[in-house]
Amino acid sequence: MPGNFVVSVSPHLRAPMDTARAMRLVVLSLLPTALASAYRFGPHSVGVMVTAVMACVLTEGWCNRLFGKPLTITDGSAVVTGLLFAFTLPPTTPFWMVAVGGFLAILVVKELFGGLGFNIFNPALAARAILLASWPVALTTWMKPVNSLVSLDAVTTATQLSLLKEAHRAAVAVPQTYGYLDLLLGNVPGSLGETCKITLLAGAVVLLAYKVIDWRIPLSFIGAVALLSLPFGRDPLAAVLSGGVILGACFMATDLVTSPSTRNGKLIFGAGCGLLTSLTRSYGGFPEGVCYSILFMNCLTPLIDKYVQPRTFGARKQEARAS
């Protein structure tokens, strides 16, 4: 009989899902959208995605070395950040800009805060916000879908939301230029990963099935946008299918590190994102509000986690919550 045994504290079993596996599933769930994007926007789109992922992974590897930490690029989170960052950009974004964005996303927004698990802001969205502030023209130049994997044409055009914003400023009405089917299938201009709603939703279903993301944030985010579209005078279905709501609600707001960890906290977070998105779209300076609304709610996540706690089983009702 052997005499040397491993001794550790219970439990002695672990569920198969861990961070690395979750990240791989996220990448898998984003691939249909990436492929759709390559078809809708051509080689520009592919170039942006590749540049973004490479910039993020290389930057993280460099940071690990610089800070004397073990290599973390194998956990897959840098790949996810790169891909999601690419998804927020116009397909015609110059590659050097994409590289700068990827570099800043990882170095400044993630690693300088402590790396995985310690960042306050969603790195992909924060990098997009930095780029938008630095190079506003490039980040708001949209191309018409080319529907070809090889075409390098890039005809600029306006998105539905930018048309709505201009019309609002000019106090005129504007017709719905893109139909529901086009919006659903991504035959519209927009950020390279936000347009094809059907592949995004399919990916989200995969993540929900594997319990990588919780249904509460997507539901409350999308629900809030749909509900608030009515008093704000917009068509609910178009509101949900336009811009970055589906991408943001399913893949950005659900970022594990930067969203609340409690059930009710997630509902509040999603609703807050939806509210701010709708307000920005209808009354704010930007045509689209998803990016900033999520970043704003990211700031509130620690507060939400502090004050929105589940009820302990057996707690006395008048007992004060943990403060």
Next chain:
Amino acid sequence: MTVLRTFRGGVHPPDHKDQTAGKAIERVALPARVFIPLAQHLGVPCEPVVKVGDEVAEGQLIGDAKAAVSSPVHASIPGIVAAIEEHPHPAAPFPVRAIVIERRNDVAPLAWDGRADWSARSPRDLLAAIRAAGVVGLGGAAFPTHIKLAPPPPAKVDTLIVNGVECEPYLTSDHRLMLERPLEVVEGIRIMLRVLDLRQAYIGIEANKPDAIEVMQRHAADPALWGGASVQVVPLKVKYPQGAEKQLIGAITGRAVPSGGLPFQIGVVVQNVGTAVAICDAVVRGKPLIERVVTVAGSVVKEPRNLAVRIGTPFSQVLECAGGLVATDQPLKVIMGGPMMGLAQHTLAVPVVKGTSGILVLEERQVPKALPCVKCGSCVDICPMGLMPNRLAYFSSRGDFAECEVHHVRDCIECGACTYVCFSRLPIVHLVKYAKASLVKPKKT
């Protein structure tokens, strides 16, 4: 299709019960030597009432304590007291004083087939018999049963729940007891009802044991067995930790045990099905707690099975009765209990004690490496006590135990569900135990 009762939260580890669920309980030959620790229960350890060289009979009292919260220990084999010395203990980090008995081969094992009529005995009398037999909770906690069945006034107990859930993976001893000894289960429940002055009990069984549910329902429906009392079988949704006392009470009665409190404060007493059988053995057959059913399982055990083992038998010997271990070059883990809450052992010399529900030997391919918490909230979502395990782990790892207390660390039942699902493989239960230990004020010496 009825909706099965359940509790909030919980996880679904693979149950691995197919290794032994179909295997009837087997008796093994009496061991040549047993090590009976004087502390096998929650409460004050016993003092020996025999000395080295004494001859002891099977079932003879060998250790007792005057304190209220304690339970006596008995010789599990006939023999001679060879030593009273410290010996490794499966539930203690240091050796514990134990009575070592060498078997006398010329003395035959007892049959314990007496049948005493207890119908005229008072509750007080029955409790004394239960105490004298050294019966403790066999679900794992090993709390002295005679104390649990006599809650202090002004408690008014109106519900008895018998725990046949056995939610830990691999373990099947309670399952087999319900299948093979249902009459003893019935009689044990009747005795408990008499002690508590109640007419009806519930027995909770997880839906992954349909044969046990069927057997118990059949016996529950036969009025001739019950003498006016009755039991309601409650099938429960399969989810870990349904067998945890608070979750079981919540699922069956809808009541919540108050934080820091005990079930009797809300009128409930819970007893394991194995304890019911031990009570029957004690009162009807006069047999003290000298033996219990142990599930021996795990991928490294050659012949997993359910064994009726004498208290004090070393783990090494129990494993030999299960065919020994499969040869492997992977590091091994030996667990007393189930894989979710069981205690990893550092030696096979430890003896089977009253709380040993199972012995598992698993391959430990890789001790998981912890990454920083990614705040996924999986632990919060499944915590059966409604806590925030991620916050508890965070504060404990920073030594901020006061904040752990504010976050209800004392309400943690250490079921391990959080650690099981943790994406970052954080040792949450370990950090919770550390925090709780740090919050205990050191006794003045």
